[in-house]
Amino acid sequence: GAVVSQHPSRVICKSGTSVKIECRSLDFQATTMFWYRQFPKQSLMLMATSNEGSKATYEQGVEKDKFLINHASLTLSTLTVTSAHPEDSSFYICSAPHPLGNTEAFFGQGTRLTVV
Amino acid sequence: GENVEQHPSTLSVQEGDSAVIKCTYSDSASNYFPWYKQELGKRPQLIIDIRSNVGEKKDQRIAVTLNKTAKHFSLHITETQPEDSAVYFCAASMGAAGNKLTFGGGTRVLVKP
Numbered sequence: 001g002a003v004v005s006q007h008p009s010r011v012i013c014k015s016g017t018s019v020k021i022e023c024r025s026l027d028f029q030a031t032t033m034f035w036y037r038q039f040p041k042q043s044l045m046l047m048a049t050s051n052e053g054s055k056a057t058y059e060q061g062v063e064k065d066k067f068l069i070n071h072a073s074l075t076l077s078t079l080t081v082t083s084a085h086p087e088d089s090s091f092y093i094c095s096a097p098h099p100l101g102n103t104e105a106f107f108g109q110g111t112r113l114t115v116v
Numbered sequence: 117g118e119n120v121e122q123h124p125s126t127l128s129v130q131e132g133d134s135a136v137i138k139c140t141y142s143d144s145a146s147n148y149f150p151w152y153k154q155e156l157g158k159r160p161q162l163i164i165d166i167r168s169n170v171g172e173k174k175d176q177r178i179a180v181t182l183n184k185t186a187k188h189f190s191l192h193i194t195e196t197q198p199e200d201s202a203v204y205f206c207a208a209s210m211g212a213a214g215n216k217l218t219f220g221g222g223t224r225v226l227v228k229p
Contacts, residue, residue, distance in 0.1 A: 034217075042221075042222070043219045043220065044217075046218070049216060091157070093159060095214070097212055098214055102212050102214075103213055103214060104162045105150075105162075105217060106214070110158070
């Protein structure tokens with residue numbers, strides 16, 4: 001089946017630094033990827049839609065300058081959390097639709113970000 | 117935009133009993149409704165889904181019903197087992213099944229042996 005690989009699975013960074021999270025579609029091309037954030041004991045909230053070859057679309061309330069999204073190729077989307085602060089600590093997870101069929105969304109493994 | 121509400125937020129059932137989780141959505145254009153089970157720190161795992169042209173779908177102990185008129189859908193788990201203990205999320209989306217999802221708030225299910 002289709003696989004979406006996300007790295008790293010866990011990262012701890014110091015306040016003020018930047019962290020890059022990668023999401024790769026391993027056996028299909030993903031022109032679109034979705035980035036979600038999940039705070040502890042809460043639901044998944046869509047942050048942005050990543051589009052290959054064009055700018056990402058951000059949901060209301062999500063700072064585009066803080067959460068930089070780059071869809072570098074048809075198999076790779078990256079989310080960079082810039083100038084991270086403790087309140088950015090969360091579970092970040094990507095998903096991609098398979099282009100060949102009307103199938104379920106394929107999720108990456110998720111990244112647990114802890115900012116200290 | 118779409119808004120999905122999910123109830124209850126916690127559910128405790130005795131092993132062998134049934135569990136029911138209900139969701140409502142706001143946008144009548146939504147046409148795909150998946151249910152996910154999520155273990156702590158893991159990705160959501162699709163357990164069942166239903167499209168707007170179907171009223172009910174069943175897969176072994178799990179069933180989902182959809183009422184388009186009322187804009188609500190429900191998850192039914194029968195003969196619950198301890199391994200069913202997890203957080204369950206409903207979601208809604210428009211267009212293709214893999215499209216962006218609006219999630220409900222989640223239900224923490226505890227199955228007591």
